[in-house]
Amino acid sequence: xIQWMQKHKKYLVVTIWISAISFIGAGSVGWGVYSFSxxxxxxxxxxxxxxxxxxxxxxxxxxxxVYSKITGSNIDEKTAQFxxxxxxxxxxxxxxxxMLNYASDIGLFTTDEEVAREISKDKDFxxxxxxxxxxxxxxxLQANNIKKADYEEALRKSLLLKKLDSILEPIMTPxxxxxxxxxxxxxxxxxxxxxxxxxxxxSVIEINDEELKKYWENNQALYMGExxxxxIYDLFKKDEIQTSQADIERYYDDFKSNYIxxxxxxxxxxxxxxxxxxxxxxxxxxxxARERFILYKKNSNxxxxxxxxxxxxxxxxxxxxxxxxxxxxxxxxxxxxxWVESKNAFVSLKLMEIVEATPLSFEMAKERVATDVLHQKQxxxxxxxxxxxxxxxxxxxxGWIMRDESTKIKNLSEEDSLDFLADLFNSTNSKxxxxxxxxxxxxxxxxxxxxxxxxxxxxKDFFMANFKQLKxxxxxxxxxxxxxxxxxxxxxxxx
Numbered sequence: 001x002i003q004w005m006q007k008h009k010k011y012l013v014v015t016i017w018i019s020a021i022s023f024i025g026a027g028s029v030g031w032g033v034y035s036f037s038x039x040x041x042x043x044x045x046x047x048x049x050x051x052x053x054x055x056x057x058x059x060x061x062x063x064x065x066v067y068s069k070i071t072g073s074n075i076d077e078k079t080a081q082f083x084x085x086x087x088x089x090x091x092x093x094x095x096x097x098x099m100l101n102y103a104s105d106i107g108l109f110t111t112d113e114e115v116a117r118e119i120s121k122d123k124d125f126x127x128x129x130x131x132x133x134x135x136x137x138x139x140x141l142q143a144n145n146i147k148k149a150d151y152e153e154a155l156r157k158s159l160l161l162k163k164l165d166s167i168l169e170p171i172m173t174p175x176x177x178x179x180x181x182x183x184x185x186x187x188x189x190x191x192x193x194x195x196x197x198x199x200x201x202x203s204v205i206e207i208n209d210e211e212l213k214k215y216w217e218n219n220q221a222l223y224m225g226e227x228x229x230x231x232i233y234d235l236f237k238k239d240e241i242q243t244s245q246a247d248i249e250r251y252y253d254d255f256k257s258n259y260i261x262x263x264x265x266x267x268x269x270x271x272x273x274x275x276x277x278x279x280x281x282x283x284x285x286x287x288x289a290r291e292r293f294i295l296y297k298k299n300s301n302x303x304x305x306x307x308x309x310x311x312x313x314x315x316x317x318x319x320x321x322x323x324x325x326x327x328x329x330x331x332x333x334x335x336x337x338x339w340v341e342s343k344n345a346f347v348s349l350k351l352m353e354i355v356e357a358t359p360l361s362f363e364m365a366k367e368r369v370a371t372d373v374l375h376q377k378q379x380x381x382x383x384x385x386x387x388x389x390x391x392x393x394x395x396x397x398x399g400w401i402m403r404d405e406s407t408k409i410k411n412l413s414e415e416d417s418l419d420f421l422a423d424l425f426n427s428t429n430s431k432x433x434x435x436x437x438x439x440x441x442x443x444x445x446x447x448x449x450x451x452x453x454x455x456x457x458x459x460k461d462f463f464m465a466n467f468k469q470l471k472x473x474x475x476x477x478x479x480x481x482x483x484x485x486x487x488x489x490x491x492x493x494x495x
Contacts (some may be wrong), residue, residue, distance in 0.1 A: 043093070060089040109160065110156045118158075172205065187448070188424070192396060194440070199380050231307060238344065241285055250292070296349070323394060326349065393444055395442060400420065424443060431443070
């Protein structure tokens with residue numbers, strides 16, 4: 001039974017089936033504008049229905065397990081807070097309750113017979129003869145501390161939601177199929193030419209300080225300084241750790257299990273003295289850094305170097321991992337020691353202050369402003385040239401092309417070809433130009449061929465599955481919006 005429980009952990013938390021909508025990303029939904037005290041064990045109210053703290057605990061546990069499986073490890077409290085699991089759990093429960101309320105209001109229900117039939121189909125409850133066993137069913141629920149009433153109520157809700165989901169299942173009409181297929185699989189016969197920048201014309205571009213200052217005044221948000229981090233920190237280099245023979249022997253004795261070869265033999269100290277010295281120094285440096293971290297955390301004995309860094313300086317001097325750890329700190333908090341390879345040291349740090357970025361002065365930003373204004377004028381020249389060229393356009397034919405054409409277009413890279421086709425098929429103009437980097441691509445659609453028929457059954461199946469999913473998402477978004485208006489949602493101020 002213990003082995004069965006380890007294999008089937010899904011029963012430790014009764015997972016209620018929730019349509020086909022993914023709620024992993026539901027944290028951005030703004031549920032309700034009202035609030036009330038969480039006293040009495042309530043988390044939220046949806047219409048007349050109550051979501052309890054017990055409901056939240058079960059859903060939180062379920063999501064915690066989901067994220068742990070995704071990451072491949074049991075996530076800790078800090079990670080759970082970063083992922084906002086508690087809010088996601090409440091959002092899930094609110095949506096679930098919205099659906100259950102609506103299902104009930106339109107007269108849907110689940111009978112006892114349907115619940116019993118669902119339980120009897122679960123092979124986990126079968127005996128050695130392949131038949132449903134009431135005894136095994138009871139034992140499994142008891143072993144996982146789940147009441148029969150709770151489990152069967154969860155199944156009842158699951159079946160009810162499946163019935164509601166069948167009502168929302170989108171149906172593809174022939175007209176929708178052909179319209180959507182035509183938009184994706186139409187073919188255009190294209191004339192095309194590429195116009196590059198005229199460097200000779202650009203050489204006479206003039207820019208004065210007055211023009212630059214006016215541009216800077218209108219676009220100061222584009223020219224910001226860098227956010228700064230005032231810190232106190234210290235390095236604990238392992239090469240500076242002093243050693244004695246007594247220290248090495250004591251360390252070797254304390255960690256003998258680290259020095260066993262593949263055959264199980266204890267390796268004598270004299271054979272691996274250099275390795276033990278290296279390990280001792282690393283351990284001592286880490287311990288000293290840890291001691292300093294504790295002092296920083298207690299806000300006592302703030303020894304170390306005081307310095308102000310920008311994010312770029314942090315990355316350059318200490319590396320990406322160190323920067324990510326620092327950016328996750330709040331002001332006046334200390335950072336766990338981090339090994340920095342370039343320093344050959346453990347670094348302990350306390351973040352003292354964050355100075356937000358402010359707009360650069362005109363003099364500080366002038367060089368960047370001049371570059372941007374010059375580029376604007378260069379592109380304006382290119383665009384004017386493209387407009388003039390269209391007046392008597394005689395491009396080269398590139399044949400028939402489709403929106404998802406993977407063939408590289410002549411004189412364009414594969415990436416530029418894909419970008420051009422995306423812009424072309426999104427355009428409503430039969431003749432025009434598309435600015436792309438330092439060039440303008442002129443085009444004219446000479447003929448157009450709408451979708452006729454599927455090339456293969458697989459192509460149709462793939463398209464229909466994707467389009468059906470898109471239509472389902474549109475239906476579900478509209479349904480969610482309707483439910484939020486139909487039922488008043490009230491959140492507790494705290495859980």
